Amino acid sequence: MNLYKFVSDAINDKLGRPVNLEVPRNRDFGDFSTNAAMVMAKSAGKNPRELAGEIVPKLMELDFVADATVAGPGFINIRLRDDFVWDAAKHATDITPAATPMVIDLDYGAYNVAKSLHIGHLRTSIVGDTFNRIAKMLGHRTFSWNHMGDWGKPMALVIAWIERLHPELPYFRDDFDPATTVDFDINPAELNTYYPAASSFAKENPEFQAHAQEIKAKFQDGHAGYFALYEKFLAISLNMMNDTVRRLNILPFDYDLGERNAAKYLPQVEEILRAKNLIQESDGAQVIIVKKDTDNAPMPPYMWTDSRGADTYDSTDLAAVYCRLHTDNPNKIIYFTDMRQSLHFEQLFRAADLSGLFKYADMEHIGYGTINGADGRPFKTRSGNAAGLDDIIDAVNNAVDARVRESGKALDSDTVDMIALAALKFNDLVHDVRSDYIFDPDSVTSFEGRTGPYILYTAVRLNSVLKRAGTIPATDATPTNLTADERNLLMEIADFERTVQSAFDNRATDMIANYAYDLCQLTNTFYHNCPILRDDVAADDRARRLAIVKMAADTLGMAIDLMGLRVPNEM
Numbered sequence: 137m138n139l140y141k142f143v144s145d146a147i148n149d150k151l152g153r154p155v156n157l158e159v160p161r162n163r164d165f166g167d168f169s170t171n172a173a174m175v176m177a178k179s180a181g182k183n184p185r186e187l188a189g190e191i192v193p194k195l196m197e198l199d200f201v202a203d204a205t206v207a208g209p210g211f212i213n214i215r216l217r218d219d220f221v222w223d224a225a226k227h228a229t230d231i232t233p234a235a236t237p238m239v240i241d242l243d244y245g246a247y248n249v250a251k252s253l254h255i256g257h258l259r260t261s262i263v264g265d266t267f268n269r270i271a272k273m274l275g276h277r278t279f280s281w282n283h284m285g286d287w288g289k290p291m292a293l294v295i296a297w298i299e300r301l302h303p304e305l306p307y308f309r310d311d312f313d314p315a316t317t318v319d320f321d322i323n324p325a326e327l328n329t330y331y332p333a334a335s336s337f338a339k340e341n342p343e344f345q346a347h348a349q350e351i352k353a354k355f356q357d358g359h360a361g362y363f364a365l366y367e368k369f370l371a372i373s374l375n376m377m378n379d380t381v382r383r384l385n386i387l388p389f390d391y392d393l394g395e396r397n398a399a400k401y402l403p404q405v406e407e408i409l410r411a412k413n414l415i416q417e418s419d420g421a422q423v424i425i426v427k428k429d430t431d432n433a434p435m436p437p438y439m440w441t442d443s444r445g446a447d448t449y450d451s452t453d454l455a456a457v458y459c460r461l462h463t464d465n466p467n468k469i470i471y472f473t474d475m476r477q478s479l480h481f482e483q484l485f486r487a488a489d490l491s492g493l494f495k496y497a498d499m500e501h502i503g504y505g506t507i508n509g510a511d512g513r514p515f516k517t518r519s520g521n522a523a524g525l526d527d528i529i530d531a532v533n534n535a536v537d538a539r540v541r542e543s544g545k546a547l548d549s550d551t552v553d554m555i556a557l558a559a560l561k562f563n564d565l566v567h568d569v570r571s572d573y574i575f576d577p578d579s580v581t582s583f584e585g586r587t588g589p590y591i592l593y594t595a596v597r598l599n600s601v602l603k604r605a606g607t608i609p610a611t612d613a614t615p616t617n618l619t620a621d622e623r624n625l626l627m628e629i630a631d632f633e634r635t636v637q638s639a640f641d642n643r644a645t646d647m648i649a650n651y652a653y654d655l656c657q658l659t660n661t662f663y664h665n666c667p668i669l670r671d672d673v674a675a676d677d678r679a680r681r682l683a684i685v686k687m688a689a690d691t692l693g694m695a696i697d698l699m700g701l702r703v704p705n706e707m
């Protein structure tokens with residue numbers, strides 16, 4: 137239940153016009169406040185305080201309002217009835233499905249074949265996945281696309297490198313028979329070294345560079361041998377990607393289809409573009425002009441083919457839109473990548489709109505900032521190399537391990553993994569996607585403060601109270617005498633659906649992480665001030681508090697699920 141929306145709708149109804157309803161950070165004076173009187177005073181020709189005084193009795197007629205008071209220059213504070221708050225919290229996790237559910241294609245992950253995953257793939261995976269879960273929770277139909285980099289020059293460089301290492305293999309012959317079985321295996325760890333090696337070698341060797349270009353053209357034209365070799369390392373890469381999906385505990389992708397798949401649709405898209413006269417020649421390349429008269433910033437043309445006539449990142453991205461249109465037919469397409477790709481997406485959206493494939497307004501790019509090390513520069517490994525995704529995961533695991541050892545606790549390795557996962561993902565989610573943040577394995581693994589382990593710790597604590605209590609005694613009457621700590625916690629619980637909705641509307645996954653943190657803080661204050669299982673607690677109080685623990689556990693559990701964290705049995 138969306139408590140905020142319920143109250144807001146009822147007040148708008150009562151006053152016959154939409155008014156601003158604020159949730160004050162400090163609930164001492166009320167659960168909500170409105171500046172309605174101040175906004176309406178002018179047109180009503182009254183002074184705001186006087187008008188507020190007239191609005192208050194109307195608000196008091198609403199059966200869920202316990203009290204409404206005028207404050208300051210004409211604010212109205214509204215306090216809800218305890219029994220109403222209780223019922224709202226009880227239904228906090230009953231999410232009302234969207235009235236008009238959308239079909240949304242989500243493009244995130246987007247790993248590259250034959251290139252190891254790096255730190256840049258962390259945020260797209262984590263934020264994309266949480267956004268996917270949020271959209272699903274609200275009743276939208278989503279499709280996640282791992283738009284793999286599996287078609288461009290890196291493939292050619294890897295093929296060329298393998299040719300250098302094993303020239304005797306039959307894959308490189310133009311008359312390669314696809315029915316041939318070749319006794320050749322690639323070692324997964326080695327595969328990751330091929331692309332960096334080939335790419336630096338190519339920089340010094342124009343011949344090798346040119347040969348790779350040739351391979352790329354033949355590969356994209358369907359060279360049977362190159363393709364057979366490609367399928368070998370594709371399989372290895374897909375395995376590594378699946379490993380990452382598992383390690384990060386993100387939902388499996390609906391489609392592991394990237395540039396190569398999209399390339400199949402290039403002819404259809406080209407036909408559309410030509411019919412609209414959108415393709416132009418420019419320095420030997422074929423381009424789409426996406427610049428508008430109103431542009432202030434430079435807006436380069438969108439590359440349809442490069443000067444060698446090859447497919448590009450641009451062309452396959454446009455073809456991917458065509459493909460999605462004909463598979464999912466989405467209402468929206470949302471892309472999650474590094475902010476540095478903003479220009480590319482602006483161009484893509486314009487090209488898609490011009491071609492009539494997809495409306496500009498229905499495509500979105502969520503560009504995220506950079507993960508920096510303690511020195512404020514892009515995070516590097518201890519040895520000074522650009523960090524791979526596995527390096528990051530390992531660094532967090534080690535930090536958790538050290539902490540656990542220091543504390544003298546004996547936790548199994550599965551629990552350590554869960555804590556590390558929470559530390560890593562929560563720290564990513566808690567920051568505004570657009571901003572850079574500092575990744576420090578030590579501070580993200582702290583059990584106190586705005587961290588993943590703190591969230592898990594609170595969840596474990598709630599679960600253990602419930603376990604120790606056994607069954608929760610029934611509370612016969614809806615409580616009307618809540619303490620401030622109970623009430624504050626219940627109000628936060630009841631704010632869950634609104635948070636999920638705002639996180640979706642604002643494309644702001646950090647709202648979920650920050651909500652989870654606030655919920656945990658109120659939970660721990662409540663736990664500290666309101667004894668539950670102690671012998672001297674009256675049966676009534678115990679029953680009420682256990683019911684609150686259950687509501688908090690359920691709600692926190694849902695927030696934790698949205699973040700894709702796993703909760704251990706003990707910590």
Ligand code: ARG
Nearest residue numbers: 243246247283284285453473
């Ligand atoms: N594979 C690219 C990378 O690793 C990101 C692709 C993002 N998605 C897209 N449709 N362009 O940088």
